[in-house]
Every structure is written in C-alpha cells, then in structure tokens.
Amino acid sequence: MISAKLSRPVAILGLGLIGGSLLRDLHAAGAPAYGWNRSPLDTSFDVTDSLEDTLRRAARDDALIVLATPMPAISSLLDALTVHAPTAVFTDVVSVKGAVYDLVRERGLSDSYVGGHPMAGTAESGWDASQTGLFEDAAWVVTYDHALEACSPRWTQAFSDVIHLANLVGAHAIPALAARHDSAVARISHLPHLLAEALALVGDAGGPLALSLAAGSFRDGTRVAGTAPDLVRAMCENNSDALLGALDEALAILQDARATLAGGSVSELAVDGNAAYERYRARGAGSRPVFRLLPGEEGWVSQLQLAEQQGARIHVM
Amino acid sequence: MISAKLSRPVAILGLGLIGGSLLRDLHAAGAPAYGWNRSPLDTSFDVTDSLEDTLRRAARDDALIVLATPMPAISSLLDALTVHAPTAVFTDVVSVKGAVYDLVRERGLSDSYVGGHPMAGTAESGWDASQTGLFEDAAWVVTYDHALEACSPRWTQAFSDVIHLANLVGAHAIPALAARHDSAVARISHLPHLLAEALALVGDAGGPLALSLAAGSFRDGTRVAGTAPDLVRAMCENNSDALLGALDEALAILQDARATLAGGSVSELAVDGNAAYERYRARGAGSRPVFRLLPGEEGWVSQLQLAEQQGARIHVM
Numbered sequence: 001m002i003s004a005k006l007s008r009p010v011a012i013l014g015l016g017l018i019g020g021s022l023l024r025d026l027h028a029a030g031a032p033a034y035g036w037n038r039s040p041l042d043t044s045f046d047v048t049d050s051l052e053d054t055l056r057r058a059a060r061d062d063a064l065i066v067l068a069t070p071m072p073a074i075s076s077l078l079d080a081l082t083v084h085a086p087t088a089v090f091t092d093v094v095s096v097k098g099a100v101y102d103l104v105r106e107r108g109l110s111d112s113y114v115g116g117h118p119m120a121g122t123a124e125s126g127w128d129a130s131q132t133g134l135f136e137d138a139a140w141v142v143t144y145d146h147a148l149e150a151c152s153p154r155w156t157q158a159f160s161d162v163i164h165l166a167n168l169v170g171a172h173a174i175p176a177l178a179a180r181h182d183s184a185v186a187r188i189s190h191l192p193h194l195l196a197e198a199l200a201l202v203g204d205a206g207g208p209l210a211l212s213l214a215a216g217s218f219r220d221g222t223r224v225a226g227t228a229p230d231l232v233r234a235m236c237e238n239n240s241d242a243l244l245g246a247l248d249e250a251l252a253i254l255q256d257a258r259a260t261l262a263g264g265s266v267s268e269l270a271v272d273g274n275a276a277y278e279r280y281r282a283r284g285a286g287s288r289p290v291f292r293l294l295p296g297e298e299g300w301v302s303q304l305q306l307a308e309q310q311g312a313r314i315h316v317m
Numbered sequence: 318m319i320s321a322k323l324s325r326p327v328a329i330l331g332l333g334l335i336g337g338s339l340l341r342d343l344h345a346a347g348a349p350a351y352g353w354n355r356s357p358l359d360t361s362f363d364v365t366d367s368l369e370d371t372l373r374r375a376a377r378d379d380a381l382i383v384l385a386t387p388m389p390a391i392s393s394l395l396d397a398l399t400v401h402a403p404t405a406v407f408t409d410v411v412s413v414k415g416a417v418y419d420l421v422r423e424r425g426l427s428d429s430y431v432g433g434h435p436m437a438g439t440a441e442s443g444w445d446a447s448q449t450g451l452f453e454d455a456a457w458v459v460t461y462d463h464a465l466e467a468c469s470p471r472w473t474q475a476f477s478d479v480i481h482l483a484n485l486v487g488a489h490a491i492p493a494l495a496a497r498h499d500s501a502v503a504r505i506s507h508l509p510h511l512l513a514e515a516l517a518l519v520g521d522a523g524g525p526l527a528l529s530l531a532a533g534s535f536r537d538g539t540r541v542a543g544t545a546p547d548l549v550r551a552m553c554e555n556n557s558d559a560l561l562g563a564l565d566e567a568l569a570i571l572q573d574a575r576a577t578l579a580g581g582s583v584s585e586l587a588v589d590g591n592a593a594y595e596r597y598r599a600r601g602a603g604s605r606p607v608f609r610l611l612p613g614e615e616g617w618v619s620q621l622q623l624a625e626q627q628g629a630r631i632h633v634m
Contacts, residue, residue, distance in 0.1 A: 141530065194571065198590065213458065233584055251571060
C-alpha cells in the first residue's frame with residue numbers, strides 16, 4: 001500500500017486540464033483542496049476567481065500551493081505569492097523545470113519550492129477537458145536540487161507532501177534534478193513534437209494524393225502536431241538548450257541514414273532503431289523500481305540520486 | 318452500392334498478413350480464391366505449397382494472380398509465372414511500385430500487369446496475423462502507367478478486376494502512376510519509419526530516466542520502430558530515390574527549426590506544422606471524392622489522372 005498522507009490542504013492556482021484534474025482527484029480522495037482560476041468557473045467545487053483571496057487563505061492554512069498555469073504566467077504568480085503568501089510552500093506542474101527554478105531562485109524562494117511535472121495530458125486543454133484519473137500510473141517528476149544545498153526541515157516536509165500528492169492521485173513520483181529532467185523531456189517529449197510537425201509538413205507537401213494514402217504510420221507519427229502551437233512554443237522555447245542537444249542528435253542520426261540510404265542501405269538505422277524501441281517497450285509503468293525513503297534521513301540524497309539514475313519511483317515514509 | 322464483380326478467380330501467391338487476409342476476405346465474400354504459400358499451412362482454405370501447381374491452375378482458370386510476397390521474392394515469382402502461367406494477368410501488393418514495374422517490364426509483361434498496394438497492415442506479419450476486415454476503408458493504390466501506352470482490352474479488363482478486388486474487400490481503389498505512388502508513400506509511410514527509428518535512438522540514449530518519463534508523444538512517435546528491420550529495409554531501400562527526396566525535405570525543415578530555436582523561437586514550425594496537420598485531419602476515408610469510370614472508354618485516362626491529383630477513389634462500371 002502507498003502511504004499518501006498529505007500534512008496540509010492543497011491550493012491549486014490555475015484550473016486547466018492539469019490543475020482541474022488534480023482538484024477533481026483530490027476531491028474524490030477526500031483530501032482538502034481548493035483552487036483559483038483567472039476566469040470564473042461554473043462549478044460546485046471550492047474555487048474562486050480572486051487570486052489574492054486564494055493566496056491569503058493558503059497562507060492562513062499553511063497549504064501546499066500548486067502553480068498549475070502555463071509557463072508564461074508563472075512569473076506573475078510568483079510575484080503575487082511573494083506578496084500574499086510569503087511563508088507558503090509550493091510546487092508546480094510546468095513541463096520545464098530549469099526555467100521555473102531560475103524564477104524561484106531569483107526571488108529567494110528555493111527553500112519553499114519543490115518542482116513537479118506530471119507526464120500526463122491529452123490533446124485538449126482547459127477546465128472542460130479536466131477529468132478524474134488523468135494521473136493514474138503516470139510519471140510525476142519531483143525535483144530535488146535544493147536537497148543538495150542546505151535545506152530546512154520545512155522544505156523536507158514540503159518534498160514529502162509533493163510525493164504524497166502525486167501518489168494520492170495514482171501517479172508515480174520520480175526524482176530528478178531540474179537539468180536532468182529537462183534533458184530527458186527534451187528527448188522524449190519535446191523532440192517528438194518537432195518531428196511530428198516536420199512530418200506533417202512533408203506529408204502535406206505531397207498534396208491530396210499523399211494525404212489520401214496516409215495510414216497508421218503517418219497518423220501516429222503526426223498526432224502531437226495537433227497540439228496548440230502556443231503550447232508547443234511554451235514547451236520547446238523554455239527548454240531550448242536541452243532541446244537543441246536532442247535535435248542535434250536526431251539530425252546526426254538522420255544525416256547518417258541519408259548517407260547510407262544514398263548507397264542503398266538503411267540497415268544500421270533499422271536494426272539499431274528497432275533494438276532501441278524494444279528496450280523502451282521492455283520498460284512499462286509496472287516495471288519501474290520502487291525506492292522507499294525517509295526524507296532528511298542520513299544518506300537520503302544518495303538514494304534520490306540512485307533512484308533518478310534508474311528512473312525509479314519513490315515512496316516516502 | 319459498389320459493383321464488385323470479379324470476372325475470374327483469384328490466385329494468391331504468398332499467404333502472409335496481406336495475402337492471407339485477402340484470401341479470408343474473398344472466401345467470406347463467396348468469391349473463388351485459392352493460394353500458394355512457401356511453407357505448408359494447417360488450414361481448411363484451398364491452399365497448397367506447390368508454386369508450379371498453383372500457377373498451372375491459374376493459367377487454366379485464367380485467374381487473376383496476386384503476387385503477395387515481400388519485394389525480395391518478386392523477381393523469382395515473375396520468373397516462375399513466365400514459365401508456368403505465361404498468359405495470366407497479375408497484380409501485386411508490394412509497398413513500392415516503381416521497382417516492381419521495372420522487373421515486370423524487363424520480362425515484357427507490362428500488358429499482363431496492374432500494380433497494387435493496399436495501405437493496410439499491423440505490426441505483426443505472417444499467416445497467423447491474417448484476419449478478415451483488414452482492408453475495410455483502407456486505400457488500395459492501383460497503378461495505371463500502362464494505360465498511357467497502347468494497352469489491350471485484356472489489360473483493361475485486368476485493371477477493372479483489380480478495382481473490383483479492392484472494392485470486394487472494402488478498400489478504396491485509388492489510381493496512381495508508379496512514380497507518383499512511390500513519392501507519396503515515401504512521405505507518408507517510409508519517412509515516418511525513419512523518424513520513428515531516430516526518435517527511438519535519441520530517447521534510448523537518455524537512459525533509464527528518459528525512458529521512465531516517456532509518455533504518449535514518445536509512444537506514438539516511435540510505434541512503427543517496432544516493425545521488423547528487414548521489412549523497413551525492404552520498403553525504404555526499394556524506394557530510395559523518392560525517400561531521399563522526402564528525407565531531405567524533413568532535414569531542411571528541422572535544420573530551419575534548429576536555427577530559429579537557437580534564436581529562441583519555434584513559432585514558424587509550430588504554426589505551420591499544426592496547420593498542415595489540420596489539413597490532413599480534415600480529410601478522412603469518408604471524404605475521398607469518388608470517380609466512376611468505364612475503363613477503355615474515350616477520355617478515361619484523363620479521368621484517372623484527375624482522380625490521382627485529388628487522391629480520389631474510383632469505381633468501375
């Protein structure tokens with residue numbers, strides 16, 4: 001059994017797909033949770049459109065605040081948090097972690113912040129797309145950069161609460177340093193978007209005949225090109241260093257394949273690519289190792305590092 | 318209603334995923350069909366492992382022969398056909414059309430051959446993976462290069478029979494010249510395989526953390542990297558000229574994106590790629606225009622060319 005006992009209420013700022021789904025799941029689990037959304041929502045959930053009221057309430061409650069807006073709004077949310085809930089601990093759900101951590105550090109809030117990123121979503125967005133069960137078996141990255149420095153017991157408790165939060169909604173909490181997270185998601189999330197957009201363009205350039213013949217490989221290979229361009233920009237442009245590295249690797253592989261194909265063979269790419277795919281397929285959500293930790297205990301940071309290397313999930317005691 | 322009256326029996330050479338599924342569908346539709354497979358099959362269908370017997374029977378029956386083996390076996394099948402069924406008309410289901418047509422022309426068989434390519438498949442292969450209904454609503458390309466030259470009434474009848482064959486199993490017959498087919502499938506089928514293999518490799522290079530975080534975009538973007546390397550090689554290497562063109566287009570798009578991303582933006586790729594995707598999505602199997610033709614009639618080749626430009630399906634009267 002997963003122990004998932006949150007030590008405090010949860011205040012969610014931004015009730016789109018991720019924030020809204022989180023509120024629904026917490027409510028379903030009987031955990032105290034409330035939220036703010038910029039535009040008023042017609043719902044019976046405990047939500048308001050006053051950011052100041054929500055932050056003041058979170059400060060009074062000593063709630064765990066979840067920043068659940070897209071990246072472009074994070075900076076102004078942090079400014080409001082500094083004013084209205086300066087002592088609160090908080091996490092976020094943004095798909096890049098280095099850029100958020102930079103904003104947190106600029107404001108001297110490192111000891112109040114544990115970064116998060118649930119690897120869940122649909123092509124839809126907004127409160128109307130939110131649903132229960134969205135995070136079931138999904139990876140939920142939790143960053144631990146601050147644990148390498150001098151962290152307070154209050155931070156350690158916040159770290160435990162973020163793990164509990166992830167577990168409470170059925171996700172697998174996976175520790176990673178912000179930079180390692182960003183490098184990993186550049187490979188497995190942001191690069192797929194660039195390749196899908198490029199494939200959509202090359203198919204489209206083939207005109208009606210090519211699009212009429214498109215079947216499963218084109219449908220799957222282009223699917224995430226259906227994502228709203230602004231969301232793709234927010235992901236990719238806020239993780240440009242790591243994404244440039246991943247893109248360069250892909251370009252080098254494709255240029256090598258071009259050279260061998262001009263000589264008549266794609267054997268190397270076909271064999272190596274298939275072997276890589278089979279290694280990926282051999283891993284499933286059920287196959288992630290599990291580490292059990294007591295945050296703050298002697299040696300716990302080494303355990304986090306080991307879990308990160310293995311892509312393991314963690315439980316906290 | 319689709320008129321789908323085959324004028325003759327069907328003899329299928331090679332009973333893998335495509336040939337086997339075709340035999341099952343024809344049998345279910347009550348159309349006379351039999352087959353040959355290199356290795357004996359334990360089945361109640363009318364099949365044998367003697368190629369010579371099957372070809373002689375097809376010659377006696379004046380059957381439509383379907384070459385349903387992978388590309389590497391086509392050359393030797395054509396040689397056997399020349400010996401044992403020299404007067405028979407035939408089609409094929411190979412995923413490249415120019416390379417097959419070259420082999421057909423080398424043997425002087427152009428007036429007996431109508432190329433075909435059903436855009437259907439699964440990650441599985443072989444008789445055990447064959448199933449009824451595989452071709453429902455799938456595109457089935459039918460080549461018409463020979464109609465631009467002097468073609469006989471016998472060839473025109475064979476062309477009609479291949480259209481009937483496709484319609485009989487629920488597919489949409491779409492006319493294309495061999496070279497145009499090859500260019501289109503390079504874009505929408507072969508390029509997706511190269512991109513999937515490259516993505517699988519870049520993800521794998523991120524180690525256990527990256528693979529542990531991989532979610533929907535990576536799963537969909539790599540799916541066809543699960544295809545057996547030999548099949549990927551047969552597709553890509555036999556269509557290398559067209560595929561090099563499509564790959565160069567993709568590389569140019571990705572290199573442009575790299576340059577703008579280094580300057581902080583992927584706006585152009587995200588906006589244009591999404592627009593291209595939406596154009597693709599706006600087309601569905603149900604939205605293909607339908608042309609009705611009488612093969613051999615005055616002006617029918619112009620109708621084929623117009624249908625090809627539109628990616629339209631054709632029915633024959």
